Amino acid sequence: MFEGKQIIVLGERDGIAGPAIAACVKSAGGTVAFASTECFV
Amino acid sequence: MDLNSQETIKRLAAEHGPDQLLVVLGAPDPESAEIAAETVVLGDPTYAGALAEAQLGLSVYHALEDAFRSQIDDAVWEDQIGVMADVLEAEEIATAVRGMRERKPD
Numbered sequence: 413m414f415e416g417k418q419i420i421v422l423g424e425r426d427g428i429a430g431p432a433i434a435a436c437v438k439s440a441g442g443t444v445a446f447a448s449t450e451c452f453v
Numbered sequence: 454m455d456l457n458s459q460e461t462i463k464r465l466a467a468e469h470g471p472d473q474l475l476v477v478l479g480a481p482d483p484e485s486a487e488i489a490a491e492t493v494v495l496g497d498p499t500y501a502g503a504l505a506e507a508q509l510g511l512s513v514y515h516a517l518e519d520a521f522r523s524q525i526d527d528a529v530w531e532d533q534i535g536v537m538a539d540v541l542e543a544e545e546i547a548t549a550v551r552g553m554r555e556r557k558p559d
């Protein structure tokens with residue numbers, strides 16, 4: 413799924429935060445090109 | 454979706470090509486997940502950001518979808534995300550994102 417891909421992480425404060433998703437992606441060998449934690453209002 | 458995020462996604466799509474990008478969402482409910490997915494597949498539905506009318510057709514998944522979870526070591530997934538899986542409407546969120554993924558332009 414992650415092989416050869418640039419991963420864009422769009423976390424949300426009230427859901428799953430960006431750093432948590434990014435940590436998962438990196439642990440699986442993925443390359444995180446951009447990660448954020450948005451506040452959806 | 455945050456306007457700065459839209460600018461960055463547009464730039465990354467230009468640099469790497471849309472086929473090389475994969476988006477992972479952490480939205481807390483089906484509605485916000487669907488809007489975020491729509492933005493990176495069909496364009497910003499609010500016409501406020503850089504992705505307005507940009508049909509990038511990016512591959513998009515939610516962090517609670519099995520397709521994502523299956524890629525992650527169980528211990529890492531539980532440590533980073535596990536508790537939220539018990540709180541959020543995982544199945545409804547997955548259905549919303551999958552539905553938008555299937556609307557990817559040819």
